[in-house]
Amino acid sequence: MHNKRKNKTHFQRGKSDKPAFPRELMDLAARMAAQRMPLPLKDDATFKMFLSDPAPESNACLRSILSAMTGREVTTARVKNSELVPEMPKGKMSRLDVNCEFNDGQKADIELQLTKADDDQKLRALFYACKLYAGSLKKGKLYKTAPSVYQIFLIDFDLFEENVNPKGRKFYHRAMMRLDDGSVFADRLQILFFDLKVPGEVQKGLKNAANWCKFIDGCTDPEVLEKLGKDESWKGDYKMALKAYMKIAAEERAWAYHLSTDRAEADYRNGLILAKQKGGEEQALSDARNMLAMGLGTPAQIAQVTGLPLEEVEKLAAGQE
Numbered sequence: 001m002h003n004k005r006k007n008k009t010h011f012q013r014g015k016s017d018k019p020a021f022p023r024e025l026m027d028l029a030a031r032m033a034a035q036r037m038p039l040p041l042k043d044d045a046t047f048k049m050f051l052s053d054p055a056p057e058s059n060a061c062l063r064s065i066l067s068a069m070t071g072r073e074v075t076t077a078r079v080k081n082s083e084l085v086p087e088m089p090k091g092k093m094s095r096l097d098v099n100c101e102f103n104d105g106q107k108a109d110i111e112l113q114l115t116k117a118d119d120d121q122k123l124r125a126l127f128y129a130c131k132l133y134a135g136s137l138k139k140g141k142l143y144k145t146a147p148s149v150y151q152i153f154l155i156d157f158d159l160f161e162e163n164v165n166p167k168g169r170k171f172y173h174r175a176m177m178r179l180d181d182g183s184v185f186a187d188r189l190q191i192l193f194f195d196l197k198v199p200g201e202v203q204k205g206l207k208n209a210a211n212w213c214k215f216i217d218g219c220t221d222p223e224v225l226e227k228l229g230k231d232e233s234w235k236g237d238y239k240m241a242l243k244a245y246m247k248i249a250a251e252e253r254a255w256a257y258h259l260s261t262d263r264a265e266a267d268y269r270n271g272l273i274l275a276k277q278k279g280g281e282e283q284a285l286s287d288a289r290n291m292l293a294m295g296l297g298t299p300a301q302i303a304q305v306t307g308l309p310l311e312e313v314e315k316l317a318a319g320q321e
Helices: 023-034 044-052 056-070 121-134 207-218 222-229 232-249 252-259 262-269 280-294 299-306 310-320
Strands: 077-079 098-102 106-113 149-155 172-178 184-195
Touching (some): 044 252, 056 106, 056 149, 056 184, 106 121, 232 252, 280 310
Parallel strands (some): 149 184
Antiparallel strands (some): 098 106
């Protein structure tokens, strides 16, 4: 994301091989987690943690998303190693956001793509899907036993803007191999695109997929959550998603990874997240400015985390408008 450069935490590893984030950043992460601040899911680290956490509700969310987006009933699912090893020396290494296996060997990769990169995103999707499919068959097995593979992209822009559509952006696109007469050549490999902003009409049978996109895109917005909670047909999924989300949002580790994404790290280096000056008030003001700039919570929530008076945070917010 952010031109699809993967999150760089810029940390040193110790003997335990666990991330050793800067102490100041960990202090801020602890405060954010303690106050249950709204944690964005639209970065690689938090999104993967949301779906791969050992808690049963996270696995239930993974199964629900896979079912909603592939159109198949999903009974079992597990997140696998995210690295696709190249087939040749010096081959291109691919690192997937959520690489998973479900229903007796079927495979899926769920990727977040928030901005257009300079490279060709459609060819990138094809490359990922082909590597996923090529690695799905074990030695000695017949080709006809190869499982279905789904390369899923959650995008936040119009990838198909050259397609003339009087109704504007479409929520869903599916790509598979077809013959020149339009008939399906093979459907074992499918590339699926879902627009996180859920524009236009939602195609039949994709309401649950649309709700998941709305949740991932708008989980930090109370109004979005309120609307999703009122959808009677999605109430069970909503409760499950909210439980898994609140668990992740309460973890210092999740906040630390989020705050050390490329964008947050750049802000950190420029002194926008953590002031170089020591001292409680200056630190609190610096944290508040940064949280406002990144849209991390309402003024009331930011006042709780930083300990600043609400009136002071509201003045800071007014100054940034």
